[in-house]
Amino acid sequence: MQKLVIAGGGQAGFALAAKARSLCPDSEITLICEEPDLPYQRPPLSKKYLRNEMAREQLYLRPEGYYTDQGITLIRGHSARKIDRDAKRLLLLDNQAFAYDQLALTTGARPRRLPPAVGGDLPGVYYLRNLQDVDRMAPEFQAGRRVLVIGGGYIGLEAAAVAANSDLSVTLVEMAPRILQRVAAPETSDFFRTLHQTRGVDIREGIGLDRLERNKTITARFSDGTAQEVDFVIVGIGIEPNDALARDAGLPCDGGIVVDKYGRTSDRNIWAAGDCTRLPYRENMIRLESVQNAIDQAEAVAANMLGQETDYVPNPWFWSDQFDVKLQIAGLNTGYDRVVVRQAARGGQSNWYFQGERLLAVDAMNDPRGYMIGKRLIEAGRSPEQAQVSDPDADLKALL
CATH class of the missing domain: 3.30.390.30 (FAD/NAD-linked reductase, C-terminal dimerisation domain)
Structure with a gap:
C-alpha cells in the first residue's frame, strides 16, 4: 500500500489528495494543514467573505465528513518542520513523524511584509492571505473609517474596492509609476484607475512609503514628503513562495520549488504543486499564482505520483472582481x-x-x-x- 503524504492544506493540497484518492482507492493518504480550519477556497476571502456575504462554512472545499468517508487522514493546525529524505519521513513542529513512499509539497505562499523598521508589524496593519487575516481585519470595515492600501496589484485593488463599497475613505499608494505595472499593460491600468477613481478611491502612483507611525491612529509618511492619518492599513505588495522546507532538505529552489514537467523535484520521491512551485512553461521556468494552476497542477502531480508520468502543460487563466x-x-x-x-x-x-x-x-x-x-x-x-x-x-x- 502506497503511503502518500501531502504537506500543505490549501487548494493544491486538497486537489491532490482528492485526485489521488480517486485514482488509487487503496493508497494511504495524509493531508497536513498548517491552519486549524478545514481546507478552504481563498478567492472569496477578499470579496464575499470580507463583505460578510459568505459564511465560513461555505468557504470549505468539503465538509469534515468527506475526509473520513474518503479515508484521508486530515491533520489540522500543524506545520511541517523537516524532511528526512534518507528515512523518507516528514517531521512536524510537535515532533510527530509521518513515513512516506511519495511526498507532495503544496506549501503555497505568504504575503510579502513591510519591514518592522517601517512599521510593518504595528497594530492596525493587516496582510491579506488566509482566513485568520480576514477575521482580524473585518471589524475595521465600518463606514466612515479611513484606510490606506499599500500596493496597486490585484489584491490591493480588490481590497480597495471592498472598502469603498463599505463606505470607507480609501487611499491607495503604488510605488511604481502605475498600478498593475508588473502584470498588465498601460491600457488595463488605465481602465482600473478610472474605475476606482470614479468610485471615490484616491489612487496615488509613483509614491513610496517611508514609514508608518502609531499613536491613537496611524500616520503614513510618503516618499514625496506628504503624510496622511488613517485608521488602519492593508498591505498588498505581493507574495513569496513557501519553499523553506524544500530548500532546507537540499532540493533546488529558485523563487519557488523547482519541478520538472511532471511536477517532480530533484528527489524522485518528492513532488510539488501550486503557488510554491517554479515550473516549465514554453521555453521558461515560471511561477503561476492562480487557483486554476494550483488545481490543475496538483491533479497532474497526483496522477504522476501514482506512476502515470504525464506532462503538465499549463493553460494560464486568472480573474479578479472589483466593484x-x-x-x-x-x-x-x-x-x-x-x-x-x-x-x-x-x-x-x-x-x-x-x-x-x-x-x-x-x-x-x-x-x-x-x-x-x-x-x-x-x-x-x-x-x-x-x-x-x-x-x-x-x-x-x-x-x-
Missing part, C-alpha cells in the same frame, strides 16, 4: 510588444497582447465573449488578425 467589473485573463503577456484594444458592449473592454503576430494573452473587463474566444485561440496556438480584433463590428466568433 461591478469582472476581469478575466487568459494566457501570459510576458514578452508582448503590442496591445490591441477592443471595445465591447455596455462599457466592457478587452486588451489583446501580441508578440509580433502571435497572440499571447487577453485581459477582458466585463467582456466574457472576448475572454472565451481569446482563451480558445491561445490554447489552440492560433493568432487572429489584429485588425479584426480591434474592429468592434467584426464577429469575434469568426476568429475561431
Whole structure:
C-alpha cells in the first residue's frame, strides 16, 4: 500500500489528495494543514467573505465528513518542520513523524511584509492571505473609517474596492509609476484607475512609503514628503513562495520549488504543486499564482505520483472582481510588444497582447465573449488578425 503524504492544506493540497484518492482507492493518504480550519477556497476571502456575504462554512472545499468517508487522514493546525529524505519521513513542529513512499509539497505562499523598521508589524496593519487575516481585519470595515492600501496589484485593488463599497475613505499608494505595472499593460491600468477613481478611491502612483507611525491612529509618511492619518492599513505588495522546507532538505529552489514537467523535484520521491512551485512553461521556468494552476497542477502531480508520468502543460487563466467589473485573463503577456484594444458592449473592454503576430494573452473587463474566444485561440496556438480584433463590428466568433 502506497503511503502518500501531502504537506500543505490549501487548494493544491486538497486537489491532490482528492485526485489521488480517486485514482488509487487503496493508497494511504495524509493531508497536513498548517491552519486549524478545514481546507478552504481563498478567492472569496477578499470579496464575499470580507463583505460578510459568505459564511465560513461555505468557504470549505468539503465538509469534515468527506475526509473520513474518503479515508484521508486530515491533520489540522500543524506545520511541517523537516524532511528526512534518507528515512523518507516528514517531521512536524510537535515532533510527530509521518513515513512516506511519495511526498507532495503544496506549501503555497505568504504575503510579502513591510519591514518592522517601517512599521510593518504595528497594530492596525493587516496582510491579506488566509482566513485568520480576514477575521482580524473585518471589524475595521465600518463606514466612515479611513484606510490606506499599500500596493496597486490585484489584491490591493480588490481590497480597495471592498472598502469603498463599505463606505470607507480609501487611499491607495503604488510605488511604481502605475498600478498593475508588473502584470498588465498601460491600457488595463488605465481602465482600473478610472474605475476606482470614479468610485471615490484616491489612487496615488509613483509614491513610496517611508514609514508608518502609531499613536491613537496611524500616520503614513510618503516618499514625496506628504503624510496622511488613517485608521488602519492593508498591505498588498505581493507574495513569496513557501519553499523553506524544500530548500532546507537540499532540493533546488529558485523563487519557488523547482519541478520538472511532471511536477517532480530533484528527489524522485518528492513532488510539488501550486503557488510554491517554479515550473516549465514554453521555453521558461515560471511561477503561476492562480487557483486554476494550483488545481490543475496538483491533479497532474497526483496522477504522476501514482506512476502515470504525464506532462503538465499549463493553460494560464486568472480573474479578479472589483466593484461591478469582472476581469478575466487568459494566457501570459510576458514578452508582448503590442496591445490591441477592443471595445465591447455596455462599457466592457478587452486588451489583446501580441508578440509580433502571435497572440499571447487577453485581459477582458466585463467582456466574457472576448475572454472565451481569446482563451480558445491561445490554447489552440492560433493568432487572429489584429485588425479584426480591434474592429468592434467584426464577429469575434469568426476568429475561431
